[in-house]
Amino acid sequence: MGSMDEVFKALADPTRRSLLDELFEKDGQTLSALEGRLPMTRFGVMKHLKVLEEAGLVTTKRRGREKLHFLNPVPIRLIHDRWVSKYAEPWAAGLSELKKDIEEDSHGEGI
Amino acid sequence: MGSMDEVFKALADPTRRSLLDELFEKDGQTLSALEGRLPMTRFGVMKHLKVLEEAGLVTTKRRGREKLHFLNPVPIRLIHDRWVSKYAEPWAAGLSELKKDIEEDSHGEGI
DNA sequence: TTGACATGTGACTAAACAGTCACCTATAAT
């Protein structure tokens, strides 16, 4: 399974995120199928899929001469639990002291 | 405010994530203070802070000759709501596998 | 067995990025 850093880096590219979206819509697609939906050659898509696979975000299964690609949401879930929630949760409940700090110190320009 | 892509790209670098961690611990730090905690020159840190600021993840406030940096968790919250939750929520099966992954991976890297 | 199809590899180019440095401006302290 890819490291946390590999997952963050994999998610940093819009093409790779759209590949995940594509597999979210229809899981188990082949390289050729995915290629058809992106403005890029087969080789570019292949490289992106390799990055996603090494990060653990995509798993594969061979079927004859085809290679099926499946979305694996586990790394995203881990990022959520171990990183995102730390920053995104204080709106809900739990770390009330932090919540207070953020509200008092909000020098931000809103959304 | 930065686009979703800018936020993802900003989060892709481990130095920038550790800067967010640093501000999570102690908000409103100056550039010099942050520089002291990273194995990097002031200029490197400055560039990373600029990326974070352009993504909306950090806001600043001048105080005399100092520039205070504040964590703004709103973009992370947006990423969570609009993107991460889509993949992390559909979670019924595979829970035991997740536990296994967490336990295996919990002795891993910090950042 | 021939040919079409699906995927894979290594080399290559252009762009983006991390990090550093010399030099500069503005504020504070004495």
Added chain:
DNA sequence: ATTATAGGTGACTGTTTAGTCACATGTCAA
């Protein structure tokens, strides 16, 4: 006023990354 401090800018270097291409392997179908 002088000097030390905090931050800023533009140019530069080495590395990584996105994307393409020529070519090669394995698989199915007639």
